[in-house]
Amino acid sequence: MKMRVLVNAGPWLPVPPSGYGGIETVIATLIPELRRAGLHVTLATVGTSTIEADSYLYPLAGPQIASIARPYNQVSGIAHAQMQGIVQAIYDGGTWDLVHDHLEVVGPAVFAAMGTAAPPVLQTLHWDLAKHRAFYESFDGRGRVRFAAVSQSQLDRAPEALRRQTIGVVPLAVPAALEVWADKADHALVLARITRDKGQDAAVRICRQAGLPLVLAGPVAGIDSPAELDRRLTSGDAQLTSHPDVIYFQDEVRPLLDGNRYRWIGGVGGEAKERVLRSARVLLAPNRWAEPGATGVVEALARGVPVVGTPLGVLPSLVQHGRTGFLAAGEPELAGFLQKLDSIRAEDCIEAASVWTPEAMAASYLRLYERTLQEVA
Numbered sequence: 001m002k003m004r005v006l007v008n009a010g011p012w013l014p015v016p017p018s019g020y021g022g023i024e025t026v027i028a029t030l031i032p033e034l035r036r037a038g039l040h041v042t043l044a045t046v047g048t049s050t051i052e053a054d055s056y057l058y059p060l061a062g063p064q065i066a067s068i069a070r071p072y073n074q075v076s077g078i079a080h081a082q083m084q085g086i087v088q089a090i091y092d093g094g095t096w097d098l099v100h101d102h103l104e105v106v107g108p109a110v111f112a113a114m115g116t117a118a119p120p121v122l123q124t125l126h127w128d129l130a131k132h133r134a135f136y137e138s139f140d141g142r143g144r145v146r147f148a149a150v151s152q153s154q155l156d157r158a159p160e161a162l163r164r165q166t167i168g169v170v171p172l173a174v175p176a177a178l179e180v181w182a183d184k185a186d187h188a189l190v191l192a193r194i195t196r197d198k199g200q201d202a203a204v205r206i207c208r209q210a211g212l213p214l215v216l217a218g219p220v221a222g223i224d225s226p227a228e229l230d231r232r233l234t235s236g237d238a239q240l241t242s243h244p245d246v247i248y249f250q251d252e253v254r255p256l257l258d259g260n261r262y263r264w265i266g267g268v269g270g271e272a273k274e275r276v277l278r279s280a281r282v283l284l285a286p287n288r289w290a291e292p293g294a295t296g297v298v299e300a301l302a303r304g305v306p307v308v309g310t311p312l313g314v315l316p317s318l319v320q321h322g323r324t325g326f327l328a329a330g331e332p333e334l335a336g337f338l339q340k341l342d343s344i345r346a347e348d349c350i351e352a353a354s355v356w357t358p359e360a361m362a363a364s365y366l367r368l369y370e371r372t373l374q375e376v377a
Helices: 022-036 072-091 106-117 131-137 152-156 160-164 200-209 225-236 244-256 268-280 295-302 331-338 346-353 356-375
Strands: 006-007 040-047 056-062 098-101 119-123 145-149 166-169 186-190 212-218 262-266 282-285 306-307 325-327
Touching: 006 072, 006 325, 022 040, 022 056, 022 295, 022 356, 040 072, 072 106, 072 119, 098 106, 098 131, 098 152, 119 356, 145 356, 152 166, 152 262, 160 166, 166 306, 166 356, 186 268, 186 295, 200 212, 200 244, 200 282, 200 331, 212 268, 225 244, 225 262, 225 306, 244 262, 268 295, 282 295, 282 331, 295 306, 295 346, 306 331
Parallel strands: 006 040, 006 098, 040 056, 098 119, 119 145, 145 166, 186 212, 186 282, 212 262, 282 306, 306 325
Antiparallel strands: none
């Protein structure tokens, strides 16, 4: 009999995402492999998702990413609405052997509160666990909610209570590259949501110092189109102008751009993303936070694009300093390493990324599913 798994992708973006969306990209990579392995997969997602699954739950009609950075009292109901739809489906008779959850904090909290009314749960920890330390230090899944980290460095920083309930580490994988041709160019690329933690302002300064052009690709407050952002700002959209990511972009990033050598192209996906990534000379990741997974780094290395970034979070385990890229804490050092890119071979980057395959990720999760079910039983 097929194992029936409910995958909760959360309410923020469709699966697959049209551009930005690391968690949703991972889910879009995992689901086909689970189905190939014979599992029945129900996807709880927003109504605009297009990935093929065996069945769907749509608690919310559209993606809610534009609200994700707003104050808690404005957005707290969004994640709970997603969970309410899932809880209702369970109480209405939906039968699943296991839930694979990807919704930060609210997912495990609700499932744990349901007790035996909910299936056993495995949650993937996609986040910096320092964000919600009070929750993770006290959370008790009572043996029915278990966790998987996405990197050892992430798990090493987790509170002891969470480490005790984590049953494995599964590195992230991304879909195979699209068969798109792109001539190699000379630009550095930052492929990330525009937000202070990703360091786009630092990226511009680093590239100016190194004399290298820079392309920033990623949404601002969920908006992919530069023209749309300008239109809404000009119209006096009060909610948008108060958004933390918009304030950061307008005050700290935009004044550094010239629209030519240093430019923001908006969010990209599909063939457009493939071209800008394949054509890049380097992926720049001047993160200010300990990123736990870094799917963009995996995507770059898999295409033979070296990575230069800060030695935070998972990056030291993904980037082999001096072989597939360079890591440094300061802007002058990062600029200096941009001068040494000729020493990095594309073949070494591709070889390093060859272990992070969708098949390997799915096999690891299947083992954790079985372990979760065995331990709950």
